[in-house]
Amino acid sequence: MKRPGLLLVLLTVATGSLFAADKLEPPDLERYLRWGPFRVRPGIELSNLGYDDNIFFDSGDRSSDLTATLTPKLDGLVLIGSSAFLTFRQAFDYRAYQTFTDLNYLDSRSRARMTVPFRNFGVFVDGEHARSHQRPQDQEDLRPLQISQRLRGGLIFRPSWRTEVELGLTTDRFTHEDEDAILNGQSISERLDRRSHGARLEASYLVGGRSKILLESLQRDIEFDTDAILMGSPVNRDTRERRVLAGIALDEGGRLSGTFLLGLGRIDANSPELPDLNEVIGEFELVHRLGRSTRMTLEGERKPSFAVYGANSYYLDTRVSARATHYLNRLFGMEAYGLFGSLTFPETGGVGREDDIRRYEASVLFRLSENALGREVVYRLTFGHYERDSSEAGFDQTQNTVGIGARVGF
Structure with a gap:
């Protein structure tokens, strides 16, 4: 079995990057409201309140309905003792349909991280639990319930005031339900x-300022x-993944903020009957601010995922x-969004497939309030x-939607 490398290009440009803050220090307390021992950033969002002409993502028999999604969320921080701290996030998504009420669902995502610093050294443990009705990118007419769990723990070192290192072990579990x-x-x-x-x-x-x-x-x-x-016979799908970025x-x-990562990685299949993966992949997000009134965001990704369709092991999502x-002015704004993508399926089982994806959105915004902490009330x-x-x-497939939404909070 050949074992070619997987060239992993990870371009992540984000204002809230994992690397942006000192991991041995709690986040800036001024960003939070005070609720007793808790520092919090609450928010609630109403989205997709409107019409969807293809709720099942069906290429043939299309069904339409009125829908709405309500998303309350809470980011929080708890200071423990003189230096330890706990950060957490809790979010829910409730999706409702007027006619097809059997499709209604409630999703949730919980994450917490505990850090105990000892001057230039520390220990951490974090966990995540998510319950979501995710449509597989290669089979969008399905909507299984996915439950994912993650647990990580390890050590944080600060060899010098410029350098920070985190070493840890990680374990993940994914299960799916759709009879x-x-x-x-x-x-x-x-x-x-x-x-x-x-x-x-x-x-x-x-290296300078706050760049790293x-x-x-x-x-x-x-x-x-x-x-x-595969070809009527069972084949072990276990793999090993390595990457360096x-x-x-x-x-x-x-005005321009974010991160840029470039690396080399490898995914090897244990079975000689399945292919190894050797592809350029990555993701990026770039935020450019033009004064206080204009914000431009450019995002992209190319990554492998495990396939549902056919006998393929992977597909590439670009x-x-x-x-x-x-x-x-202070109140009214406009927003335009465009997405261009493709799904590519290796011909593992003799079946290849290529999908081109496009999404366009145009929005009118009405902002009632905004403050320096990022708290705002916006309708769209x-x-x-x-x-x-x-x-x-x-x-x-095609899908057309029209709806109103609102965001209140952080």
């Missing part, structure tokens, strides 16, 4: 349920609960999006269009 989804003779649970365990390293070096040089390394073993069915985090205080927001009216062109019959 009606039978693909290639297997349920979606048999196709995707898995666990992984491994080790990771993250390091940063301050970054290094990240990960090695993990991925074990599937059930073998894949280096880059830079830009100063958050400037997409680039741009969002421009401009306020004409959004028109959206989505389309997918596939090389395989039965996967072409």
Whole structure:
């Protein structure tokens, strides 16, 4: 079996990057409201309150309905003793339909991280639990319940005032539920349920202002609960992933902010009957502010995911999006969004597939208030269009939406 490398290009430009803050220090307390022993940033968002002309993402028999999504969330911080601190996030998504009420669902995501510093050394543990109805990118007409769990723990070092290193162990678990989804003779649970365990390293070096040089390394073993069915026979799908990335985090205080990571990685299949992965992948987000009234965001990614469709082990998800927001005055603004992407399926089982994806949105914004902490009240009216062109019959789709939304809080 050949074991070619996977060239991993991870370009992450984000104002809230994992590397942006000192990991041995709590976040800036001025960003939070005070609720007794808790510092919090609450918020609630109403989105998609309107019309959807293809709620099942069906390329043939289309169904429409009125929908709405309500998302309350809470970011928090608790100071413990003289130096330890706990950060957490809790969010819920409730999606409701007027006619197809059996589709209503409640999703949740919880995450917490405990850090105990000892001057230039510290220990941490963090965990995450998510319950979400996610549509697989390669089978959007499905909507299984996915439950993911993550646990990490390790050590933080600060060898000098410029350098910070985090070493840790990580374990993940993914399960899926959808009794009606039978693909290639297997349920979606048999196709995707898995666990992984491994080790990771993250390091940063301050070069000037608040900009940093970054290094990240990960090695993990991925074990599937059930073998894949290939040409009618079971095949072990377990893999090993390795990656090393280096880059830079830009100063958050400037007009242009974010991070840039570039690296080399590898995914090897244990079975000689399945391919190893050797592809350029990555992700990025770039934020450019033009004064106080205009903000431009450019995002993109190219990453492998485990496939549901056919006998393929992986598919490659490539997409680039741009969002421009401009306020004409204190109250009124406009926003335009465009996404262009593709899904590419290796011909593992003799079946190849290529999908082109496009999404467009135009919004009118009405901002009632905003303060220096980032707390705001914004209403929006959004028109959206989505389309997918596939090389395989039965996967072409279009969707049109119109709806109003509101965001209150941080």
